Amino acid sequence: MEIAADRDKTPEDLLGEGRLQSVLPPSSRITVEVNGTTRTWTVPAKGGCSGILLFGIIWFLFSSFFVVSMLSANKPGGIELGAILIVGTFVLIGVGLIYAGLCQSHSFHILQVDAVELIHERRTLGRLKRRSLPRQDISSIELVVFYTENYKPVHGIEIKAGPRKIKFGSALTAEEKAWLCEELRQAVSLRHTAAPLSASAEAPLRDNTSILGSAPRSRIKVERRGHGSVVHISPGKIGKGILIMGTVFVAVATFMIVMGARMWINSSDGPPLFFRLLWNGFCLFWCGGVATFGVMGLGVMITGWRMNRTHHQITATPEALQVVETCGATQHETLVPAAEVQDIRTGIFQSIQSNSGNQQTTEVQHRGVIVLSDRVIGFGGGCNLQELTSAIAALNQALGRG
CATH class of the missing domain: 1.10.287 (Helix Hairpins)
Structure with a gap:
C-alpha cells in the first residue's frame, strides 16, 4: 500500500529511487573489461534448470504422450479429431515454455560502450542476437518492472533510445541490476533520475474518470449538515x-x-x-x-x-466519522472517533498504459483513502479527481483537520 513505510518496498524500488547505494556483490560473476575508451561488461548465463524450463518439459512430455496415444488408437471421428487439436495446442504451449526457460537460464549478455554507440549481444544456445544504439540517442537507462511472479514485481534493465528499447537482466540479483544500471549510465554520461519503476516512467499522466469512458453524471454528492458534511458516492461503470x-x-x-x-x-x-x-x-x-x-x-x-450495487455514505463531524456501505439490502457500518482518523486524501486507484503513435501515455484513475489507526478504507474508485478533492476537503474540514 502507498501508505506503508519503506519496509514494504523492494530493493529495486529503493535502488531505482537512488536511496540505496549500488555496489557489485563480491559473489557476482559479472566481469568488466576496459580497453581505451571502450568498456565491456559480460553477464554470464545463470545456468541450471529454471522453474519455467522444468515445468515446460513436464508439460511437453505429458501432452505429447497423449497426442501419440490418440494417434496410435487410429479412431477417426469428429470428437477424436477435436480432442487431438486441443491437446496439440498444449504441446505447442509446452514448446514455448521450454524456449522461454532456455532463454532465461542459458543466455549470456555482452554490453559494450564506446565513443559512438552502445552494443548489446545475447547468445542463447549458439544463437547470437546483436543490437546497437547510438550514444547520443540514449535517453534513459532504468530499472523497470518486466513481469510479476508470486505477486512480486520482477525488475530488469531497460535502455531507451527514442522508440527503440533493449531489455535484459531479470535473472540478476537486485544489487547486480542496480550496479550494472549505474555503470551503464556513467558510461554513456547519463545522470541518475529517480524514475518510477515502470516502463512508462517518462510518460505523461492524465486523469481518467472511468475505465469505460467519462461518466455522464457526477457520482459524488456533498451535503452540509450543521457542523458536519455528508458525502454520497454512487456506483461507477468499473x-x-x-x-x-x-x-x-x-x-x-x-x-x-x-x-x-x-x-x-x-x-x-x-x-x-x-x-x-x-x-x-x-x-x-x-x-x-x-x-x-x-x-x-x-x-x-x-x-x-x-x-x-454498492453505495457509500460518509458522514464526518467534529466528533466522529461514519462510513456506511450499502449493497442491496445489506449494510456495513464503520464508526470511529474523529481522533482515530489519521488522514483522508486521494490515492492512485489504477494506471492504464496506452500508446498513441510513438508516445506512451498513462491514464491514472484516483480514489479516496481514509487512513485509520489500524486499517485503510478506500472509496470512490475511478471518480473524477476534482470531485474527489472537493469531497475530501469537505470531510477534512468537518473533522477539524483544516
Missing part, C-alpha cells in the same frame, strides 16, 4: 466492466469443461485399460484446471456485481 469480464471467464470455462467431458472414454469404446485410465486421468486434470479458472471467474463476477 463494476460493470468487472462483471462482464467475470462472465466471459465463466462462459469460456464452462465451454471447455463441456468439451473435456465429451473426451471421456467409456469402457464400451474398447481401448486398452492402461490407455483408458491415463486418458480419463488427463480429462480429470483438464476439467479440474479449467474449473479453477471458472471459480476465479465466478469470484470476479460476484465482485463486479457487488461493486455495481
Whole structure:
C-alpha cells in the first residue's frame, strides 16, 4: 500500500529511487573489461534448470504422450479429431515454455560502450542476437518492472533510445541490476533520475474518470449538515466492466469443461485399460484446471456485481466519522472517533498504459483513502479527481483537520 513505510518496498524500488547505494556483490560473476575508451561488461548465463524450463518439459512430455496415444488408437471421428487439436495446442504451449526457460537460464549478455554507440549481444544456445544504439540517442537507462511472479514485481534493465528499447537482466540479483544500471549510465554520461519503476516512467499522466469512458453524471454528492458534511458516492461503470469480464471467464470455462467431458472414454469404446485410465486421468486434470479458472471467474463476477450495487455514505463531524456501505439490502457500518482518523486524501486507484503513435501515455484513475489507526478504507474508485478533492476537503474540514 502507498501508505506503508519503506519496509514494504523492494530493493529495486529503493535502488531505482537512488536511496540505496549500488555496489557489485563480491559473489557476482559479472566481469568488466576496459580497453581505451571502450568498456565491456559480460553477464554470464545463470545456468541450471529454471522453474519455467522444468515445468515446460513436464508439460511437453505429458501432452505429447497423449497426442501419440490418440494417434496410435487410429479412431477417426469428429470428437477424436477435436480432442487431438486441443491437446496439440498444449504441446505447442509446452514448446514455448521450454524456449522461454532456455532463454532465461542459458543466455549470456555482452554490453559494450564506446565513443559512438552502445552494443548489446545475447547468445542463447549458439544463437547470437546483436543490437546497437547510438550514444547520443540514449535517453534513459532504468530499472523497470518486466513481469510479476508470486505477486512480486520482477525488475530488469531497460535502455531507451527514442522508440527503440533493449531489455535484459531479470535473472540478476537486485544489487547486480542496480550496479550494472549505474555503470551503464556513467558510461554513456547519463545522470541518475529517480524514475518510477515502470516502463512508462517518462510518460505523461492524465486523469481518467472511468475505465469505460467519462461518466455522464457526477457520482459524488456533498451535503452540509450543521457542523458536519455528508458525502454520497454512487456506483461507477468499473463494476460493470468487472462483471462482464467475470462472465466471459465463466462462459469460456464452462465451454471447455463441456468439451473435456465429451473426451471421456467409456469402457464400451474398447481401448486398452492402461490407455483408458491415463486418458480419463488427463480429462480429470483438464476439467479440474479449467474449473479453477471458472471459480476465479465466478469470484470476479460476484465482485463486479457487488461493486455495481454498492453505495457509500460518509458522514464526518467534529466528533466522529461514519462510513456506511450499502449493497442491496445489506449494510456495513464503520464508526470511529474523529481522533482515530489519521488522514483522508486521494490515492492512485489504477494506471492504464496506452500508446498513441510513438508516445506512451498513462491514464491514472484516483480514489479516496481514509487512513485509520489500524486499517485503510478506500472509496470512490475511478471518480473524477476534482470531485474527489472537493469531497475530501469537505470531510477534512468537518473533522477539524483544516
